[in-house]
Amino acid sequence: MDHAQPTPQATLYMPIIPPPTPAPSPPIPQSYGFGPDPTLASHLSAFKSLSYAARRQHLQALIQECTPSELLFLSTTITPLLKRDFLRALPPEVSLYILSFIDDPRTLARAALVSRYWHELVNDEYLWKHMCRLHGFSRDAEAVEAYRREHLRQEALAQDNLLSLPSVPSGEACLSPVLLPRDYRPRPPSLEFPYRKYFIHEYIRTSNWLNKGKLLRIHRAQLYPPPPEPTMPGELGPNEPPIPPNPAIPTSVAIDSQWVVVGLANSRIHIFSARTGVLSRTLIGHEAGVWAVALISEGGDPVGLPPSTAPPEGDPLVATPSQDASLPPTLRAAVGLDKPGSPVRMRMRKPSFPDPFADGRRKPERPGVGKPSYPGGSSDGWGQPNALVVSGGCDKELRIWDVKSGYCIYVLRGHTSTVRCLKVLHGRPIAVSGSRDRTVRVWDVQRGRLLRVLQGHTQSVRSLDVCGNRIVSGSYDCTCRIWDVDTGACLHVLRGHFHQIYTVAFDGVRVASGGLDTTVRVWDASTGACLALLQGHTALVCQLQLTRTMLATGGSDGRVITFSLKDNAFNVIQRLAAHDSSVSGLQLDERFLVTSGNDGRVRLYEFEFDGRGGGGGSGGEAQCRFVRDMCEASESVWKVAYTRETCAILCKKGGKMVVEIYSFKP
Incomplete structure (x- = not known):
């Protein structure tokens, strides 16, 4: 019986019947207003012919006749039409x-x-x-x-950072996401x-x-350490009492954007970080109390020294030869003898920026007078890579320290009595010291030698200030002297005070001096003439600071007085009863005034500014208002110093020496 072969199955396509077409939408009635309506057209033409007042009345009448749903329709329609940038x-x-x-x-x-x-x-x-x-x-x-x-x-x-990316050899896979072309040139800043x-x-x-800012650290130390044990044989006589050590009283302070340097009466120097408030190191080397410190910031722009002003070796005014030949390489680099500076610092000095606010800022009265010293006790460096500290005190010596390592670089000898005041010039390795031996000495702190001895005062030199290549010294002989630092010549002798001078201030144009006769005198630095005799204090004038338009004075009577320097009028701007006791510290800038006193308070004042180039007071003078106490009340405040972002307060609390460091950095 034969079996039929199966036939291949064919693909069957079933026809898909499309759905029925929906019925057409009915026509929109003209009553909705979307089609031509002769009634609506006549209403619009009549509305256009109305006056402005009539149109508003017509719209108000229509709105009153609308239902809530119609009003909502009007709101959603009108709101987008009113939005306009x-x-x-x-x-x-x-x-x-x-x-x-x-x-x-x-x-x-x-x-x-x-x-x-x-x-x-x-x-x-x-x-x-x-x-x-x-x-x-x-x-x-x-x-x-x-x-x-x-x-x-x-x-x-x-x-x-861009140039330091590792280069990729040809033929190898690149692991870095950034590729620099061969012809890449770094763009200028x-x-x-x-x-x-x-x-x-x-x-x-x-x-x-x-x-209030942020309190970084509080450091406490024993003010009066315990006396040494009289048990060592041969040190003391049988009936001789032990010599008590010097107390840790702060005598001087210097501050910049990186460091806070505090000199103490117990011969120690503390260095704190201005960024973290941490005690970085303590400098030990002085044999007696430290009375003056100066801080030289790292880097900076060097100011050229004329060749004729550098005294040759063997000059009779040079008391000591250079000591730089015996320095190890690390200390030679610290003072900038071998290493000029990092590439970043060199690039920072090359571009010349125009002053962004030159058209709105008042120009200096006399160009070329130099840069005044900073009230915080620091100075600009001459390009050296490390910050340096210069100190002097009762052991008659000046010491140059490397802040980074804490090593003493130089010991400068020459004074025969206590070093009482100290300043360093901006951009030059030149320090100026005043002493109780009645002399002012000029030192080369980069090479460790004495440059000049400035003689003329007949009593102790109590205060110094510098600006450019000029020095102003104030002495207990009731006179001030203006010196040329490059030649050693005494340019002017300022006579007028009838008692000891305790403080001077110098901005290159004017000299201000104050002392025990309770008066402040202002002098013309170019002629030596007395411009003004300022009165108002009833006790010793111990604090002075000059700004571009203002002179601020502080006295032992607790008063702080500000005087205007505009047009040499020297009018009193404000009298502040700042403290109940002597003013121990005073510093101001364009916006703030900070004062400290023996009453244990540190007060902050703000100068009111109206935004039109003058102060908020009458006549355009800068009046200041009390803002707040900067710290809790203490037994006494010895020193206060600040920069724009850091403030150091040295006070006595609970019988201890306390250092409080505040930060205002954003």
């Missing part, structure tokens, strides 16, 4: 001019969140430059210069000043000053 509709110059009337930076920051276009407008540097002037941040030339250098340093470091970033930085820093 008026700043986008205007030219950018006009929009920026409108935004420049905003004086609150927080309002300006909130405006940047409206839209992307507003964000671009608010980030324009013109607005923040205007805001800097409005809030007075353009007045402090030192703050602007410091931020400009920091901006340049960050860009230089970014270039270094941007010369545009970042006004917005600078304003944010200064605004936060000022707010920190007003709101």
